[in-house]
Amino acid sequence: MSLQELKRVSAELGRDRLHVQGAGGNTSIKVGETMWIKASGTLLADADEKDIFVPVDWQPYREALIANPLSPVSAQDFALGGTLRPSIETPLHAVFEDRVVLHTHCVETIAWAVRTDAEPQFAARLDGKFRWHFVPYARPGQPLLPGILEGIERGANVFVLGNHGLIVRDETVELANDLLRGVSEALRHPPRVARVELSNAETLMPYVAAETWISNQILTHPLAKAILRAGPLYPDHVVFLELSPVWCDTLEEADEAMRNEAPAIVVSGSGAFLNPQAKSGAAAMLACFADVLSRLPDDATLRHLTRAECAELLDWDAEKYRQALGQ
Numbered sequence: 649m650s651l652q653e654l655k656r657v658s659a660e661l662g663r664d665r666l667h668v669q670g671a672g673g674n675t676s677i678k679v680g681e682t683m684w685i686k687a688s689g690t691l692l693a694d695a696d697e698k699d700i701f702v703p704v705d706w707q708p709y710r711e712a713l714i715a716n717p718l719s720p721v722s723a724q725d726f727a728l729g730g731t732l733r734p735s736i737e738t739p740l741h742a743v744f745e746d747r748v749v750l751h752t753h754c755v756e757t758i759a760w761a762v763r764t765d766a767e768p769q770f771a772a773r774l775d776g777k778f779r780w781h782f783v784p785y786a787r788p789g790q791p792l793l794p795g796i797l798e799g800i801e802r803g804a805n806v807f808v809l810g811n812h813g814l815i816v817r818d819e820t821v822e823l824a825n826d827l828l829r830g831v832s833e834a835l836r837h838p839p840r841v842a843r844v845e846l847s848n849a850e851t852l853m854p855y856v857a858a859e860t861w862i863s864n865q866i867l868t869h870p871l872a873k874a875i876l877r878a879g880p881l882y883p884d885h886v887v888f889l890e891l892s893p894v895w896c897d898t899l900e901e902a903d904e905a906m907r908n909e910a911p912a913i914v915v916s917g918s919g920a921f922l923n924p925q926a927k928s929g930a931a932a933m934l935a936c937f938a939d940v941l942s943r944l945p946d947d948a949t950l951r952h953l954t955r956a957e958c959a960e961l962l963d964w965d966a967e968k969y970r971q972a973l974g975q
């Protein structure tokens with residue numbers, strides 16, 4: 649068991665867009681009484697090349713969280729040096745006694761977790777194979793704790809987070825990684841094959857055309873327009889794309905969205921386009937959206953984040969810190 653091993657596995661997960669997008673996801677290991685947790689705003693993909701982990705005084709922090717899970721406890725107050733801040737999702741790692749915790753924004757998980765019938769869909773695929781627990785959507789970080797603690801009480805080692813992602817816990821890096829990949833495999837969807845003819849890309853300067861496969865996945869999904877107009881499906885979508893990519897039926901609508909400096913727009917028949925000034929995570933989030941869409945059946949009923957949930961995410965100080973690092 650070592651931090652070195654966690655760095656290797658974290659980098660592997662971080663470089664796989666079906667597990668981690670941009671600065672999303674976080675991993676941790678407890679060595680003695682110290683918990684090493686990914687720092688806020690850093691990339692898991694850099695784990696084997698840069699110092700992205702922060703040491704935290706684990707037991708006192710854990711005790712403070714468990715004593716009163718609903719009153720905010722700052723992980724920063726328990727950091728053991730360095731200039732980086734612990735991930736905003738540090739509470740989700742600290743409450744577990746297990747040595748290793750992996751949290752990813754696994755696309756196979758998200759594509760079920762955004763549905764109104766998420767729980768029975770997970771049950772159909774995970775019951776009998778995994779000790780899993782469903783945690784309904786709450787703002788990432790400490791608000792998820794009551795749901796996590798309930799799962800711990802039930803003996804779960806797999807936590808699916810509504811409209812968010814996946815957490816696994818185990819005693820070694822290898823066991824946790826095997827568990828995460830096993831769950832992801834059990835939740836695998838057959839991606840649909842999408843092909844469309846795209847046009848007019850050059851007319852949307854200075855916006856940059858997204859990769860063709862992204863446009864294909866979004867434009868060929870029969871529900872794409874309705875989904876985009878109904879709002880975001882998961883938190884990073886809100887944070888990095890300032891709510892959702894804007895759906896435009898016409899080039900006139902696209903012009904207006906560009907004047908409003910939307911981070912991303914989707915133009916019917918033309919494709920998906922990114923604002924070159926958008927946050928650096930925006931391209932990864934647009935790709936994630938295409939990956940999720942390509943796994944949704946045409947008749948899926950979705951649970952979108954509410955306006956209140958979106959507002960809560962956009963006013964979030966810790967999240968602003970993460971964005972300020974430019975990742």
Ligand SMILES: [Zn+2]
Pocket residue numbers: 672673737751752753788812813
């Ligand atoms: Zn997360």
